[in-house]
Amino acid sequence: MNNFIFQSPTELIFGKGQTDKVGTKISEYGGTNVLFVYGGGSIKESGLYDQIIDSLEDEELNIFELPGVEPNPRIALVRKGIDICEENDIDFILAAGGGSTIDTAKTIAAGFYYEGDPWEMFTGDEDPEEALPVGVVLTLAATGSEMNGNAVISNMETEKKLAIQSPALTPDFSILDPVNTFTVPREHTVFGIVDIASHIYEQYFKHIENTEISDRFAESLLITLREASERVLENPEDYNSRANIMLAATLALNGGVCAHSDIKRTYLCALGKDTSFIVHPIEHEFSAFYDIPHGGGLAILHPNWMEYVMDAGIEKFVQYATRVFDVDPTGKSDEDVAREGIVRTREWFNKMGAPTKLSDYNIDDTRFEEIAERLTADGPIGSFKELDKYDLIEIFKMS
Amino acid sequence: MNNFIFQSPTELIFGKGQTDKVGTKISEYGGTNVLFVYGGGSIKESGLYDQIIDSLEDEELNIFELPGVEPNPRIALVRKGIDICEENDIDFILAAGGGSTIDTAKTIAAGFYYEGDPWEMFTGDEDPEEALPVGVVLTLAATGSEMNGNAVISNMETEKKLAIQSPALTPDFSILDPVNTFTVPREHTVFGIVDIASHIYEQYFKHIENTEISDRFAESLLITLREASERVLENPEDYNSRANIMLAATLALNGGVCAHSDIKRTYLCALGKDTSFIVHPIEHEFSAFYDIPHGGGLAILHPNWMEYVMDAGIEKFVQYATRVFDVDPTGKSDEDVAREGIVRTREWFNKMGAPTKLSDYNIDDTRFEEIAERLTADGPIGSFKELDKYDLIEIFKMS
Numbered sequence: 006m007n008n009f010i011f012q013s014p015t016e017l018i019f020g021k022g023q024t025d026k027v028g029t030k031i032s033e034y035g036g037t038n039v040l041f042v043y044g045g046g047s048i049k050e051s052g053l054y055d056q057i058i059d060s061l062e063d064e065e066l067n068i069f070e071l072p073g074v075e076p077n078p079r080i081a082l083v084r085k086g087i088d089i090c091e092e093n094d095i096d097f098i099l100a101a102g103g104g105s106t107i108d109t110a111k112t113i114a115a116g117f118y119y120e121g122d123p124w125e126m127f128t129g130d131e132d133p134e135e136a137l138p139v140g141v142v143l144t145l146a147a148t149g150s151e152m153n154g155n156a157v158i159s160n161m162e163t164e165k166k167l168a169i170q171s172p173a174l175t176p177d178f179s180i181l182d183p184v185n186t187f188t189v190p191r192e193h194t195v196f197g198i199v200d201i202a203s204h205i206y207e208q209y210f211k212h213i214e215n216t217e218i219s220d221r222f223a224e225s226l227l228i229t230l231r232e233a234s235e236r237v238l239e240n241p242e243d244y245n246s247r248a249n250i251m252l253a254a255t256l257a258l259n260g261g262v263c264a265h266s267d268i269k270r271t272y273l274c275a276l277g278k279d280t281s282f283i284v285h286p287i288e289h290e291f292s293a294f295y296d297i298p299h300g301g302g303l304a305i306l307h308p309n310w311m312e313y314v315m316d317a318g319i320e321k322f323v324q325y326a327t328r329v330f331d332v333d334p335t336g337k338s339d340e341d342v343a344r345e346g347i348v349r350t351r352e353w354f355n356k357m358g359a360p361t362k363l364s365d366y367n368i369d370d371t372r373f374e375e376i377a378e379r380l381t382a383d384g385p386i387g388s389f390k391e392l393d394k395y396d397l398i399e400i401f402k403m404s
Numbered sequence: 405m406n407n408f409i410f411q412s413p414t415e416l417i418f419g420k421g422q423t424d425k426v427g428t429k430i431s432e433y434g435g436t437n438v439l440f441v442y443g444g445g446s447i448k449e450s451g452l453y454d455q456i457i458d459s460l461e462d463e464e465l466n467i468f469e470l471p472g473v474e475p476n477p478r479i480a481l482v483r484k485g486i487d488i489c490e491e492n493d494i495d496f497i498l499a500a501g502g503g504s505t506i507d508t509a510k511t512i513a514a515g516f517y518y519e520g521d522p523w524e525m526f527t528g529d530e531d532p533e534e535a536l537p538v539g540v541v542l543t544l545a546a547t548g549s550e551m552n553g554n555a556v557i558s559n560m561e562t563e564k565k566l567a568i569q570s571p572a573l574t575p576d577f578s579i580l581d582p583v584n585t586f587t588v589p590r591e592h593t594v595f596g597i598v599d600i601a602s603h604i605y606e607q608y609f610k611h612i613e614n615t616e617i618s619d620r621f622a623e624s625l626l627i628t629l630r631e632a633s634e635r636v637l638e639n640p641e642d643y644n645s646r647a648n649i650m651l652a653a654t655l656a657l658n659g660g661v662c663a664h665s666d667i668k669r670t671y672l673c674a675l676g677k678d679t680s681f682i683v684h685p686i687e688h689e690f691s692a693f694y695d696i697p698h699g700g701g702l703a704i705l706h707p708n709w710m711e712y713v714m715d716a717g718i719e720k721f722v723q724y725a726t727r728v729f730d731v732d733p734t735g736k737s738d739e740d741v742a743r744e745g746i747v748r749t750r751e752w753f754n755k756m757g758a759p760t761k762l763s764d765y766n767i768d769d770t771r772f773e774e775i776a777e778r779l780t781a782d783g784p785i786g787s788f789k790e791l792d793k794y795d796l797i798e799i800f801k802m803s
Contacts, residue, residue: 008419014413019675020408221623221624221627222624245613248405
């Protein structure tokens with residue numbers, strides 16, 4: 006087990022009927038002039054927008070709105086948000102939405118204190134140290150952004166999708182009412198589930214030994230997710246399935262790391278492990294080039310990555326297959342058991358309706374080399390198995 | 405799944421060699437005049453005392469010492485600590501030790517702001533709202549006090565052992581170096597393991613449905629604990645076993661509740677459940693009357709409680725037996741499987757050398773009725789199965 010620092014201070018307010026607390030919570034955390042960040046019309050259609058505005062007005066908070074967050078959220082909107090903060094003495098940022106909205110809010114919160122253009126926080130080599138307080142009303146179970154210090158933003162001019170990671174970005178509170186996810190369309194529910202699973206895989210497949218607790222926590226979430234995903238696709242308004250998926254999302258990428266500091270901060274499911282990710286950065290390149298849904302890209306890439314790296318640590322894949330999918334190892338070779346676990350993973354994603362091939366998004370091999378080169382610009386990547394440019398192209402071809 | 409609030413802000417600094425950070429961490433959290441609370445000579449013998457003093461002196465902190473914390477820590481020492489704080493403008497309290505030391509430090513921290521005698525915090529009906537900042541260097545894996553808002557203190561005059569629970573008591577940081585537990589004597593290692601298991605049982609055996617994640621997290625910790633306990637008793641200096649036990653202790657009772665508030669705060673292993681404890685309060689009465697080790701009392705009482713309440717929810721005991729002890733259910737009745745899980749629990753405790761009978765502590769039935777009456781003064785207790793005075797006496801007789 007490696008040394009680590011773990012801290013996850015966000016106040017998690019979980020359950021039905023909790024949304025009405027948003028106004029009093031903002032007051033409690035010292036907010037008066039609130040920037041309310043959200044996406045498109047979905048929170049207006051569902052009534053959530055009105056509910057939040059009512060709660061904020063009950064507390065006599067001054068509300069400034071920033072709608073228009075898109076999937077793969079843009080740095081341009083962040084700049085606009087920072088301008089609003091500066092012009093209106095904003096002292097609290099509220100995000101109502103999923104990861105894109107929360108990440109936009111976090112980046113505005115940190116960008117407010119950053120002296121240069123906020124995109125420089127993503128391309129530079131220092132972690133943001135200060136940010137306005139952020140609160141969340143979550144509407145999509147996926148990124149875990151509601152209880153960690155990460156934010157991912159896209160710059161369409163440079164075709165880059167990059168992350169900042171710092172404890173300063175951790176939300177003060179997050180309200181998780183599973184009912185707010187009842188109306189999430191099937192496709193986004195599925196992409197969310199794939200994203201959650203992928204976060205867990207990124208932490209699970211490591212070579213560090215004696216990490217029983219983080220391994221078993223990861224398996225706990227994967228089993229719960231697998232079981233709940235079947236029920237929720239049959240009945241999108243099944244409260245307990247939505248609740249378990251929402252909680253799994255939050256715990257799957259919980260706590261936080263520092264992108265540039267030497268301090269080995271970590272996540273709940275990576276306690277004692279290294280926190281490097283591999284399939285996420287690969288997918289980010291595809292999203293940046295083609296603007297495809299993050300969860301869709303992950304569903305395609307993750308099983309193929311598993312297959313390609315399996316031989317670098319077959320025992321971990323056997324553990325995964327037997328514990329998460331109850332694969333019976335009797336009379337089978339380790340390789341067969343491991344492969345069965347990967348097959349079951351692919352089946353799980355496909356059965357939910359996730360895409361299986363890059364061609365589902367009309368992506369051909371034209372830019373494979375360019376993408377692989379960008380990813381390996383500083384040398385091979387990946388801690389489970391080191392992957393160079395040619396390895397990556399191989400995985401892309403499999404996809 | 406029930407609604408809940410979960411928050412666990414303590415900065416966990418985990419791993420070998422981390423103790424030297426204590427001075428800089430205290431400075432980081434704003435401390436200058438430090439009350440250093442510890443127990444007897446063990447930290448002096450191990451060299452930990454010198455190591456901490458050096459680290460504090462490197463930061464030029466003003467050190468005031470309060471040694472003499474005993475097991476089942478006393479309110480009298482808390483009063484003494486508060487006096488030192490008031491006389492010396494203490495702005496940070498450092499606890500180096502196990503649960504008794506940490507709980508003493510927390511109670512001093514809250515008592516400093518409390519207007520009356522600190523024991524009134526335990527007998528009153530309001531949760532402490534303010535406390536001095538507290539840091540921890542942990543030397544015993546057991547109570548989880550290093551990352552929750554609980555403190556248990558004994559008053560020998562009134563033969564009472566009572567708890568306060570409030571987010572205000574949560575430590576700011578806790579340094580967990582497994583090496584600091586290498587020298588813990590076998591008996592205390594075992595009592596610690598039993599205490600950890602008991603904390604998990606208290607949260608695990610509930611009737612609330614659809615709590616897959618907290619159930620599986622609890623099972624994760626129990627399996628890890630069971631496996632590591634075997635290895636550590638063979639080799640007390642096995643780093644990875646000590647590390648897993650230490651981390652299990654912290655995660656087994658992590659976060660915190662409010663004793664008196666309506667806000668449903670909870671622990672990591674009780675997400676979505678109720679947080680009432682049953683065997684702990686029973687054991688506290690025995691400890692208050694007879695001053696027996698907490699872990700010893702729990703080892704005796706817990707399996708008997710299990711046996712007595714099993715029929716109130718046999719499925720949960722079947723789940724426990726099959727998942728935690730790999731009991732094979734083929735061809736067995738639910739009752740047999742459940743009973744096998746309880747037998748295995750008792751065997752686990754006994755094999756480690758924990759006591760099995762109250763008579764091991766020379767406790768006879770003289771005061772059974774008095775203890776049972778005190779516990780049921782406000783009516784029956786227990787959420788898995790309601791227990792009245794006669795039920796409790798029955799469990800005591802089994803013990």
